[in-house]
Amino acid sequence: MTLAKDLLRWFDAHARSLPFREDPTPYRVWVSEIMLQQTRMTAALPYFERFMEALPTVEDLAEVSEEKLMALWQGLGYYSRARNLQKAAKEIAAQGGLPRTKKELETLPGIGPYTAGAIASIAFGERVAAVDGNVLRVFSRLLDDDGDIGQTAVKKRMEEAVLAHMPKERPGAFNEALMELGALVCTPQNPLCSECPVAAHCLALSAGTTTERPVKAAKKPRVKEKLTVFLLRSDRGSVSLRKRASRGLLAGLWEFPHAPGHLSEDEAEKWMANHGVTFTSLQRGPTHTHVFSHREWEMQSYIVTTKGELPFTAVAWEDRSDHAIPSAFAFLMKTWEGLAEASR
Numbered sequence: 001m002t003l004a005k006d007l008l009r010w011f012d013a014h015a016r017s018l019p020f021r022e023d024p025t026p027y028r029v030w031v032s033e034i035m036l037q038q039t040r041m042t043a044a045l046p047y048f049e050r051f052m053e054a055l056p057t058v059e060d061l062a063e064v065s066e067e068k069l070m071a072l073w074q075g076l077g078y079y080s081r082a083r084n085l086q087k088a089a090k091e092i093a094a095q096g097g098l099p100r101t102k103k104e105l106e107t108l109p110g111i112g113p114y115t116a117g118a119i120a121s122i123a124f125g126e127r128v129a130a131v132d133g134n135v136l137r138v139f140s141r142l143l144d145d146d147g148d149i150g151q152t153a154v155k156k157r158m159e160e161a162v163l164a165h166m167p168k169e170r171p172g173a174f175n176e177a178l179m180e181l182g183a184l185v186c187t188p189q190n191p192l193c194s195e196c197p198v199a200a201h202c203l204a205l206s207a208g209t210t211t212e213r214p215v216k217a218a219k220k221p222r223v224k225e226k227l228t229v230f231l232l233r234s235d236r237g238s239v240s241l242r243k244r245a246s247r248g249l250l251a252g253l254w255e256f257p258h259a260p261g262h263l264s265e266d267e268a269e270k271w272m273a274n275h276g277v278t279f280t281s282l283q284r285g286p287t288h289t290h291v292f293s294h295r296e297w298e299m300q301s302y303i304v305t306t307k308g309e310l311p312f313t314a315v316a317w318e319d320r321s322d323h324a325i326p327s328a329f330a331f332l333m334k335t336w337e338g339l340a341e342a343s344r
């Protein structure tokens with residue numbers, strides 16, 4: 001039996017039931033693929049349901065306010081994905097629907113070759129590959145390929161191999177089955193080869209090299225930054241938030257004000273004086289290290305009760321959901337919530 005037949009038979013029996021599989025409209029497939037780019041399936045599902053309920057059509061997405069969009073995306077991270085989704089939605093709404101081919105889809109903001117391949121094959125039945133990290137791992141093992149999967153030439157080779165095995169019927173299901181195999185069976189560590197439906201086709205299994213595949217060049221170490229974050233709370237109960245710049249990391253989101261470095265209490269007082277803050281109490285708050293893909297923030301915090309006007313924007317606890325605050329600051333949200341409850 002061919003690899004495709006073995007794989008599809010397994011997929012038909014074992015595929016997880018997922019909301020975007022049950023009703024795979026082009027819009028739902030597209031949004032789900034963007035969400036899943038950097039987020040695990042179990043974490044993304046509740047966001048997907050909430051997003052679809054709030055914005056059921058591409059026109060709704062094109063028209064929604066930035067604040068509401070960011071609030072819907074809050075917690076998923078990599079917010080540029082949401083911005084690109086909206087940019088693309090505006091183009092799609094103007095064109096009257098999603099384009100149907102991988103080539104045309106790739107011209108839209110935020111849609112790379114993988115996502116374009118997934119949408120074109122799953123939603124429109126085009127016979128094209130959709131090669132993500134899961135598929136690269138599966139194919140580098142199936143072929144026992146010792147190329148570095150970070151290299152374009154190796155990715156291209158894998159894409160060609162996927163296409164060579166892809167059946168004429170059900171190309172979308174074949175792509176989904178490969179992703180599912182990578183997620184459930186051919187996992188990064190300890191692949192479940194004894195349960196694998198394509199074990200008979202796997203060259204790495206017969207060569208005993210499954211743990212050596214795929215080959216990946218070492219990543220650059222993350223940049224570490226120390227920050228001092230301020231929870232500045234007025235005697236009326238509002239907290240100071242500020243909006244980040246519209247470009248770069250966490251662009252356009254809201255944050256607690258912070259200063260570079262781990263400031264001593266004296267240095268923290270100086271920072272506040274420079275920002276026009278007078279205060280009645282200053283105490284150390286929680287610490288937290290947040291890991292992004294290329295950097296790490298080692299954060300300490302101060303909880304400050306201020307007198308008079310707050311710097312930046314004063315936000316009441318009840319209005320927090322109008323301000324998308326990235327999960328890097330979740331550790332201080334709990335403190336804010338505690339303070340808000342205590343003052344009720």
Ligand code: SF4
Nearest residue numbers: 186191193196199202
């Ligand atoms: Fe992956 Fe093992 Fe299956 Fe090969 S046999 S594809 S290594 S799970």
